[in-house]
Amino acid sequence: MDKFIQNLLLGSTILICSSNLFANTLSNGDVIKIWPNLAPGSEHLTLQEEVIERSKEPEKIKDRAVTKVITPTLTAYLPENPNGTALLVTPGGGYSRVVLDKEADELAPWLNTKGITFFVLRYRLPGDGHTNKEVVPLQDAQRAIRIIRYHAKYWNIHPEKIGILGFSAGGHLAASLSTKFNEIVYEKIDTIDEISARPDFQILGYPVISMKDPFVHKGSRKNLIGDDTSVDTQENFSLDLKVTSNTPETFIMHATDDKSVAVENSINYYLALKSKGIPVEMHIYEDGGHGYSIRGTKNKSVAAWTDAVTNWLKNKNYL
Template sequence: MKTILKNSLIIIFLTFYSMQAQDTIMPLWPENKIPNRIESDEKEVRDYTNILRISKVQEPTIEVYLPSKSNANGQAVLIFPGGGYHILAYDWEGTDIAKFLNGKGIAGIVVKYRLPSDVSQKEKYNVPLIDAQRAMRMVRSKAKDWNIQEDKIGIIGFSAGGHLASTLGTHFNEKVYAAVDEMDEASARPDFMALGYPVVTFTQTTKHSGSEKNLLGDTDNGDLEKHFSNELQVTANTPPTFLIHATDDGSVPVENSLLFFQALKDKGVSATMHIYPKGGHGFSLAREDVHLRGWTERLFEWMESLE
């Protein structure tokens, strides 16, 4: 009886340990050292109907999903869920993506970044980028612990999360916060970048006005609009990029991806783009669309080609 009990406890412990190893949530910042934060009564809100929607994020985190060591290929992808800079479609464009990547031996790290707020932040337009830079530096500093190669850490973002990803990919050297610890010595440059139906421009008629308003506010500011129109910020050092978009996207026009692709081409940056005739906006893994869901295989093929 004692042997059975002992074995049962071992199984429970190993199962718990395995779960923890596969899904670990870590705060991005040391306690009381979150940049651009204003103390307020604002609280995080979680709403779950068909998907988990998180808003008013106060404590940004990363949620780490690691494949088994025997399956791991050394690559990692930070994931930025979309939601118009108003909410995060946290499972639909976050944890579901991480689990899917794990099936290919890729570490998936979901970034629960702060959304712009006039109540709890200073310079709210910089806050998502602050958290994105920190997330990249944190993952790079943990690479050895997580069986990740430091030069194979990329990003993927969807919709407004695609805007944040493209912002990180073009503003990774911009100093938007003061270093808080040794992690901030690591590079914030992604090694590669994937953008799903991304918001890119704030200066063209094809912009997504909702994302612009939430990030930059109501006041017209041409300098900020240009600064965060990421097709204008591409350089030769922008990471290789993979883009997907649907032509019939009625929320974020396909021209956003076309603009970014052209900017990459003009700067000599390797770029791959897949434009689908149908799919609308926010299709995530598109598991119910036989044609559209192939984008994930195209992504994996592209990632393999980078090695």
Template sequence: MKICLPYFILFLSLFSIETTLAQQKIIPLYEGEIPNSTNTKEDEKQEENEILWITNVQKPTLEAYFPSKRNTNGKAVIICPGGGYHGLAYDWEGTEIAQWFNTKGITAFVLKYRLPVANNVTNKSEAPLQDAIRAIQIVRKNATSWNLNEDKIGIMGFSAGGHLASTLGTHYNTDTKIPNDPYKNISARPDYMILMYPVITMKEKYTHMGSRKALIGNNPSEEIIEKYSNELQVTSETPPTFIVHSADDGGVPVENSLDFYKALKENNVPSEMHLYPTGGHGFGLGLENNHLKSWTDRLNEWLIFLDEK
């Protein structure tokens, strides 16, 4: 059997393109010099025991997970893993969550954001938000080529990643101070937020002190405490929000979610909150707890509700 070479090459090319789209992609947030950073010649660290734990992030990226073309529904979400602003629980609160979203036809991006404790970060408190802003701008700019609806791009965060997600949702107009930024005119406002046992406040009574010290230091001014206490920054323009927390969370008090939900309600922001009596902190998908693991069902129902509004 003879194979016509030009057609065979075309077939291989098309197959290669389809395969590439079907696989996850690593997308650098910045081309060339990374803003608000200095070269310390250090390396990123990855440790894999029960979870993949990443520290000392040097080059922030998005890792993209695409559902099959047949199942895709045009929605997208950017996932911010937690880790107290000291590290990233990258698979537990990142890639495993992305894979779940794919089963619902949603394209997911795991954000490997810079951590304020790293020596390569210049202005500690600004770097995570800079990365989150750039991440959503990249997804929105490429929405058409990735078969996405640019008005259905959300942000999700776990624990300290929940603080970053809620910071984006309340500070999306922040000037990133990037010279000649080609993304400057692209909106960074998420269309919805998903907050999982989030750190919300920087006020001492209910904050997670490890996250607070990493982000704003040991002796922050009252001005910066209020700036990053996101329950104080909610407006009527804050995106619709879905919140999950457990009442017995010993790491991040449930009052973080309660106070944020109260602020959302006072500003007439459509929101839904699910509080579980037990579950502790950092339960991820909750697969080990028959009661908790249904939170993904509630989330899927809420996302469908958003489409119907």
């Protein structure tokens, strides 16, 4: 069962964070509503979230995705021994859905055993009729990391050890936050919005980066900004062109044989980071395809990616 729905049925805590409501305690599996009211640009909508099971054998392995998100949330995954590092996780889905298992729940055995507190963001999707559709995922990501940092002292988190981990189109969202954390994409609603939205580090897995031909993932572009947009708009959402000296330190991994999102997305982003003097480590693997996360790495060179990330986090003093 979808953890969000399961928590509602079991009566688990739903935390509505605002400037006058402090979540002093946090339990594993808690679901946090990131906007105190309807999210900006969604006030006119009445959507019913849908969870789709895509697995052919769901009794053996789940492969769920959510669509028609109207209430963006964070789901908390807490380690037994937190080390102060936190991650905002943005799963992929081509900006048409948000993956719930392989790039979300299934990260817990790895991340939590390393002492990392992580939060999976169920973000809104641009094709559902939201106003300013192309920025609603970024609105949710900015607000989410501000909430985590705002409550850091209550949640055993160091406010300067908060990163973002994004996969595929969620990697585009992660890189958007890392390059556009100061961009004003919604009006301030409370004191949480006075907190920095800049991640301290970013980890990108097979990310969508470019919205320009020839390396664009066409599905993500169509869903986010449309195929008939101007060159200026495509460039504004091509994140290799948005790197600045304030972009956080970065880890990138990608497979050479990725047939969905060309490896050049990661290569060009790496080169952009390098040109700005941003500390960056990139691992390009021979095989692995796309969307492997942890479950799809058996007998492939990408199986080493979690060890590589762990070592990088240790070297950066996040573990």
